[in-house]
Amino acid sequence: MTKNALYLYAIGRGDGGLTLSGETLRGVDTIFYDGLAAFFSPVSDGEHMLSREAMMSHQKIVGTLWSQAAVIPISFGTVLRDRSAVIKILQMNSKQIKATLNRLAGCMEVGLKVFWKKDVFAARFGKQDPGVAELIKKARESGNEQPYPLMTRVGEMVENKVRQARSTFEREVHHVLAAVAEDAVLNDILTIHMVCNAAYLIRKEEEQAFDNEVSRLLEPRTDEFDVRYTGPWPPYNFARLQLEPPPERR
Amino acid sequence: MGILGNVLLGPFKGLWFVIREIHNQVQKELYDEEAIQKQFVALQLEYELGNIPEDEFLRQEAVLFERLNQARTACAAANAGGGE
Numbered sequence: 001m002t003k004n005a006l007y008l009y010a011i012g013r014g015d016g017g018l019t020l021s022g023e024t025l026r027g028v029d030t031i032f033y034d035g036l037a038a039f040f041s042p043v044s045d046g047e048h049m050l051s052r053e054a055m056m057s058h059q060k061i062v063g064t065l066w067s068q069a070a071v072i073p074i075s076f077g078t079v080l081r082d083r084s085a086v087i088k089i090l091q092m093n094s095k096q097i098k099a100t101l102n103r104l105a106g107c108m109e110v111g112l113k114v115f116w117k118k119d120v121f122a123a124r125f126g127k128q129d130p131g132v133a134e135l136i137k138k139a140r141e142s143g144n145e146q147p148y149p150l151m152t153r154v155g156e157m158v159e160n161k162v163r164q165a166r167s168t169f170e171r172e173v174h175h176v177l178a179a180v181a182e183d184a185v186l187n188d189i190l191t192i193h194m195v196c197n198a199a200y201l202i203r204k205e206e207e208q209a210f211d212n213e214v215s216r217l218l219e220p221r222t223d224e225f226d227v228r229y230t231g232p233w234p235p236y237n238f239a240r241l242q243l244e245p246p247p248e249r250r
Numbered sequence: 251m252g253i254l255g256n257v258l259l260g261p262f263k264g265l266w267f268v269i270r271e272i273h274n275q276v277q278k279e280l281y282d283e284e285a286i287q288k289q290f291v292a293l294q295l296e297y298e299l300g301n302i303p304e305d306e307f308l309r310q311e312a313v314l315f316e317r318l319n320q321a322r323t324a325c326a327a328a329n330a331g332g333g334e
Contacts, residue, residue: 050318052311077318115299190295228298
């Protein structure tokens with residue numbers, strides 16, 4: 001079976017000083033077009049099954065490319081029909097891709113996920129909250145008479161308080177960090193205990209200063225929060241291009 | 251179909267609508283790539299937080315990969331059948 005399809009990893013500058021040497025990049029090839037370079041591996045049509053191994057390999061290759069120069073990471077599992085499909089994407093989106101590469105040059109991404117400690121959450125928003133305790137008491141006293149609407153009100157009350165607390169955290173922490181970063185995004189809240197799910201684009205030479213700012217803001221709050229501060233990562237959250245035409249997947 | 255037909259079949263049409271909606275939602279949950287990717291993120295987080303053990307994480311992750319592959323296959327078949 002001929003390998004006409006292309007599994008895409010990243011797009012960078014054609015003159016970006018990237019070299020495809022080393023074990024990790026074995027089998028990775030390049031298509032050049034108008035000063036841009038698309039990094040790919042040839043695959044047979046329909047051959048590429050998505051798996052844990054494939055995902056780890058994708059991350060490793062993108063990470064290796066990104067460690068050499070600014071690249072736009074392509075989503076895991078993107079397969080294009082043939083070389084002409086890749087060239088068409090580079091051709092139609094050249095301006096947007098170059099602008100994004102300029103913006104990402106010399107930068108790295110860090111992630112910040114913050115969670116309330118479970119006991120803190122229960123104390124702050126659960127039965128120990130006077131308003132919540134009062135409603136729960138009412139629900140119990142009412143026996144089978146309309147406990148459901150009361151419990152719904154309990155849920156709404158907790159939800160509102162959690163939302164307000166998240167807004168306060170955003171104001172006191174996220175906005176402060178965003179102001180010293182090149183760019184910042186707030187991603188979806190994934191669990192009820194999650195306070196903040198953010199990513200920041202920072203200049204590589206500012207990494208230490210940014211780490212210090214994270215510590216300054218969050219170390220005094222470690223009794224209340226569990227903090228997961230990770231990176232450096234390729235800038236997945238800051239290279240989301242709306243490419244035309246959309247990649248055709250197989 | 252006349253008014254009588256509508257009256258007689260009304261409840262069943264409503265029921266059919268509900269069944270169809272549930273089916274659509276289940277299909278979306280199972281084979282919508284974006285939905286699957288969100289489940290990957292949520293699963294990864296549960297594992298990172300220590301809420302599920304590694305073997306359970308790997309088992310659930312394998313199921314999601316399987317569904318992602320099925321979604322891709324279904325999408326490719328639909329594209330091939332529906333033309334460009």
